[in-house]
Amino acid sequence: MLTTGAFAAVGVGAVVWPFISSMNPARDVLALASTEVDLTPIAVGQAVTVVWRGKPVFVRHRTAEEIQAARATPLSQLKDPATDQSRVQRDQWLVVVGVCTHLGCVPLGQKPTDARGEYQGWFCPCHGSHYDTSGRIRLGPAPLNLAVPEYSFTSDTQIRIG
Amino acid sequence: MAIGLHDSTIKNPVLRWVDQRLPVFTMMQKEYGTFPTPRNFNYFWNFGALAMVTLMIMIATGIFLAMNYTPHTSYAFDSVERIMRDVNYGWLIRYVHMNGASMFFIVVFIHIWRGLYYGSYKAPRELLWILGVVIFLLMMATAFMGYVLPWGQMSFWGATVITNLFSAFPLVGEHIVTWLWGGFSVDNPTLNRFFSLHYLMPFVIAGVVFLHVAALHITGSNNPLGIDPKGPQDTLPFHPYYTAKDSVGLIVYFIVFAFLVFFMPNYLGHPDNYIPANPLVTPAHIVPEWYFLPFYAILRAVPDKLGGVLLMFGSIAVLFILPWLDTSPVRSMRFRPVAKWALFLWLIAFFVLMWAGGKPAEEPYVTISRIATAYYFAYFLVILPLLGRLERPLSLPESIAMPVLRGGGPVMAGAAAKPMEKA
Numbered sequence: 001m002l003t004t005g006a007f008a009a010v011g012v013g014a015v016v017w018p019f020i021s022s023m024n025p026a027r028d029v030l031a032l033a034s035t036e037v038d039l040t041p042i043a044v045g046q047a048v049t050v051v052w053r054g055k056p057v058f059v060r061h062r063t064a065e066e067i068q069a070a071r072a073t074p075l076s077q078l079k080d081p082a083t084d085q086s087r088v089q090r091d092q093w094l095v096v097v098g099v100c101t102h103l104g105c106v107p108l109g110q111k112p113t114d115a116r117g118e119y120q121g122w123f124c125p126c127h128g129s130h131y132d133t134s135g136r137i138r139l140g141p142a143p144l145n146l147a148v149p150e151y152s153f154t155s156d157t158q159i160r161i162g
Numbered sequence: 163m164a165i166g167l168h169d170s171t172i173k174n175p176v177l178r179w180v181d182q183r184l185p186v187f188t189m190m191q192k193e194y195g196t197f198p199t200p201r202n203f204n205y206f207w208n209f210g211a212l213a214m215v216t217l218m219i220m221i222a223t224g225i226f227l228a229m230n231y232t233p234h235t236s237y238a239f240d241s242v243e244r245i246m247r248d249v250n251y252g253w254l255i256r257y258v259h260m261n262g263a264s265m266f267f268i269v270v271f272i273h274i275w276r277g278l279y280y281g282s283y284k285a286p287r288e289l290l291w292i293l294g295v296v297i298f299l300l301m302m303a304t305a306f307m308g309y310v311l312p313w314g315q316m317s318f319w320g321a322t323v324i325t326n327l328f329s330a331f332p333l334v335g336e337h338i339v340t341w342l343w344g345g346f347s348v349d350n351p352t353l354n355r356f357f358s359l360h361y362l363m364p365f366v367i368a369g370v371v372f373l374h375v376a377a378l379h380i381t382g383s384n385n386p387l388g389i390d391p392k393g394p395q396d397t398l399p400f401h402p403y404y405t406a407k408d409s410v411g412l413i414v415y416f417i418v419f420a421f422l423v424f425f426m427p428n429y430l431g432h433p434d435n436y437i438p439a440n441p442l443v444t445p446a447h448i449v450p451e452w453y454f455l456p457f458y459a460i461l462r463a464v465p466d467k468l469g470g471v472l473l474m475f476g477s478i479a480v481l482f483i484l485p486w487l488d489t490s491p492v493r494s495m496r497f498r499p500v501a502k503w504a505l506f507l508w509l510i511a512f513f514v515l516m517w518a519g520g521k522p523a524e525e526p527y528v529t530i531s532r533i534a535t536a537y538y539f540a541y542f543l544v545i546l547p548l549l550g551r552l553e554r555p556l557s558l559p560e561s562i563a564m565p566v567l568r569g570g571g572p573v574m575a576g577a578a579a580k581p582m583e584k585a
């Protein structure tokens with residue numbers, strides 16, 4: 001009885017798995033891996049949004065005050081503690097995935113006219129999450145900081161995301 | 163009567179020939195013809211039949227929409243616009259389908275309310291009730307995926323927010339979301355599978371509806387007094403009495419439905435869904451369809467992500483165990499002087515949540531949602547279990563045919579004088 005049951009369970013599992021697995025990202029989707037960004041046109045204080053794996057990525061050329069504000073914040077005030085240094089490769093360039101860690105809206109703050117929230121980073125209008133100039137969550141329902149994607153500087157003025 | 167043939171009483175020779183071999187007509191006669199039904203139904207008992215009609219309308223219009231719809235991110239929006247502008251009567255079929263979803267929820271909300279008020283979830287109808295909650299969940303999933311298909315801004319961002327709910331679960335959350343999407347964001351694979359499932363689910367619903375009705379025909383219907391029929395004097399044959407009463411309700415239903423479709427087809431929708439989906443820009447104000455608002459308000463009432471998600475799912479899950487939470491043996495709220503008002507207050511909380519769910523997530527709406535959410539759950543988890551012990555119900559009438567004898571109230575006072583002779 002137990003053996004029969006065990007065999008049946010394994011058999012059902014083996015048949016069901018291909019179907020479940022077929023719903024995971026296919027190889028061509030996984031292959032859309034990297035995006036190149038030219039940094040030259042982005043002046044200090046400006047930001048651009050690029051698409052990587054179907055998601056927006058924010059590239060922000062931070063001002064000295066913004067960097068200063070991010071660094072001056074004690075870790076004890078953070079919901080998801082991380083130093084600003086650990087989130088950037090070069091101080092003036094902040095690269096984060098522009099997807100709110102609450103339920104996935106795109107936060108506002110890329111355009112100078114946008115509401116940037118109480119911490120001058122980004123503000124998610126969906127359920128009111130505020131991010132600071134390091135993309136860290138400061139206020140609202142989102143549990144985590146804006147994710148930092150894998151990226152590298154291919155030259156002084158060019159990055160490759162992914 | 164030849165051996166192996168069903169002993170049919172159908173008169174028409176052709177139908178009889180079929181019936182002897184496959185007794186579907188005997189079955190219809192038994193379940194919808196002579197089926198003994200409590201004689202005291204009010205119009206709340208129309209809504210099951212109305213829900214069934216709505217399901218058929220949704221399947222019919224959906225099949226014809228699918229003939230002209232293209233489930234691809236580059237074409238979906240335009241294919242729906244083409245249905246609206248170029249396909250003959252496409253506008254009509256789409257508006258019926260779109261507003262049909264709203265009608266479905268209006269009807270089912272009233273149907274559920276009927277069950278709550280008259281205690282239809284209590285023994286022996288627990289499983290019948292549970293099957294109903296399953297249908298409700300499947301309906302929500304179907305409507306959610308249908309709303310994604312036109313690939314407008316609300317489609318896209320609704321899909322994003324709702325699928326992201328699963329990311330709240332620790333460890334497996336992110337994997338579940340990637341699996342649901344078939345990618346790293348809501349995209350073409352997501353749209354494709356949603357179309358496939360949106361087409362499938364209504365037929366699954368039809369299957370569960372069949373079980374729901376089968377269970378109903380074992381226990382028989384509840385009625386406004388909540389007491390069991392004691393004999394033939396308490397019941398009527400379903401046909402012609404309730405086929406006629408259901409037809410009256412159906413006409414009113416069609417009037418409301420037609421009014422929505424022809425005079426205010428977009429009233430219940432959101433204008434942003436006529437803007438093509440843009441994965442880089444979230445609309446300033448995202449709101450789900452009106453029928454999801456109460457649950458959305460519960461989600462947003464909780465400052466914690468996982469907590470909000472659990473409470474939202476919990477608000478429906480609690481319905482599954484309702485038959486065991488309500489400890490009172492009295493079914494109908496007519497005889498429960500305290501529980502009745504607790505339930506009306508619950509209804510108010512439900513509408514407050516529906517209203518707050520459509521407002522931005524800021525004060526005072528958050529506090530209001532919290533109070534309403536607390537009451538929503540308190541009704542099921544605290545008030546009903548306690549009231550079963552504390553409350554003193556009014557005395558129940560002797561039978562359905564004689565409700566006036568003690569404390570039955572004014573119901574059916576005239577009709578009760580003469581018991582039915584007809585079986």
Ligand code: HEM
Pocket residue numbers: 217220221222223224225226227228231242256259260263266301304305306308309310311312360361363364365367431
């Ligand atoms: C339980 C029954 C159903 C419900 C509650 C439902 C709900 C919905 C909703 C809310 C929409 C979005 C309407 C809009 O805003 O444009 C939709 C679209 C759609 N549905 Fe359904 N549906 C049901 C059954 C079906 C069936 C059985 C089919 C196919 C056989 C179908 C095919 C479609 C198609 C092709 C669309 C996209 C066109 C459009 O957006 O108008 N539906 N559905």
Ligand code: FES
Pocket residue numbers: 100101102103104105124125126127128129140141142
């Ligand atoms: S999705 Fe950003 S706050 Fe909810």
